[in-house]
Amino acid sequence: MVADIIKEIFSHNAAFASSRDERYFGAHMKAQHPKITLVCCCDARVHATVIAPDPIDRVFTIETIGNQMASAQGSVDYGVLHLHTPLLLILGHTDCGAVKAFMKGYEQENEAIRRELDHLKETIPTPGTGSFEEALVANVKQNVLRQVDKALERYRALVEEGRLTVMGAVYDFTGEFGKGLGKVSILSVNGKTDPAELASMPQLAGLDLGNCLA
Numbered sequence: 679m680v681a682d683i684i685k686e687i688f689s690h691n692a693a694f695a696s697s698r699d700e701r702y703f704g705a706h707m708k709a710q711h712p713k714i715t716l717v718c719c720c721d722a723r724v725h726a727t728v729i730a731p732d733p734i735d736r737v738f739t740i741e742t743i744g745n746q747m748a749s750a751q752g753s754v755d756y757g758v759l760h761l762h763t764p765l766l767l768i769l770g771h772t773d774c775g776a777v778k779a780f781m782k783g784y785e786q787e788n789e790a791i792r793r794e795l796d797h798l799k800e801t802i803p804t805p806g807t808g809s810f811e812e813a814l815v816a817n818v819k820q821n822v823l824r825q826v827d828k829a830l831e832r833y834r835a836l837v838e839e840g841r842l843t844v845m846g847a848v849y850d851f852t853g854e855f856g857k858g859l860g861k862v863s864i865l866s867v868n869g870k871t872d873p874a875e876l877a878s879m880p881q882l883a884g885l886d887l888g889n890c891l892a
């Protein structure tokens with residue numbers, strides 16, 4: 679079983695390596711040039727490939743359970759402060775197991791997992807209401823919005839200077855947002871959530887907002 683998995687890794691890697699030439703690798707051999715610092719969930723159903731066909735050298739990815747900056751703040755700082763990506767994207771997702779665990783109670787988890795889930799108390803201080811499914815979607819959104827607020831506090835100077843945009847969005851592979859399976863919907867850009875305000879932001883110029891806003 680594991681042997682099959684490892685064999686698959688090397689057969690995929692051989693195909694990957696042979697399908698790209700020296701020019702491809704040469705472009706990033708000496709340095710990386712990401713445009714996006716992406717904070718997303720470790721969930722196996724969420725990857726940078728949903729926002730970039732080839733994330734290599736384009737997306738500086740930080741994956742933590744519940745797409746939380748607090749679990750890997752140094753890595754997020756590295757993308758924003760050292761690699762100077764113009765965009766910090768906090769990407770939540772539907773059916774998030776971390777948010778579900780937070781809602782159900784996670785006392786039985788080990789200390790390391792508890793410590794990471796504990797951070798969600800800061801970003802989901804008021805749990806959503808209604809059915810579990812409704813509350814889950816509300817909490818996923820709330821977590822993203824608060825992560826954006828925290829990023830705006832931390833990187834305020836860069837945002838004010840126009841050198842950084844912080845965007846919060848949700849990747850929806852369950853159809854919760856009614857925009858189609860697999861679609862990413864924007865919740866906030868630099869803390870702005872009102873559609874009229876978002877429409878006037880230069881960062882969103884040329885975007886079909888009816889299709890991209892939650």
Ligand SMILES: [Zn+2]
Binds near residue numbers: 743775
């Ligand atoms: Zn998740």
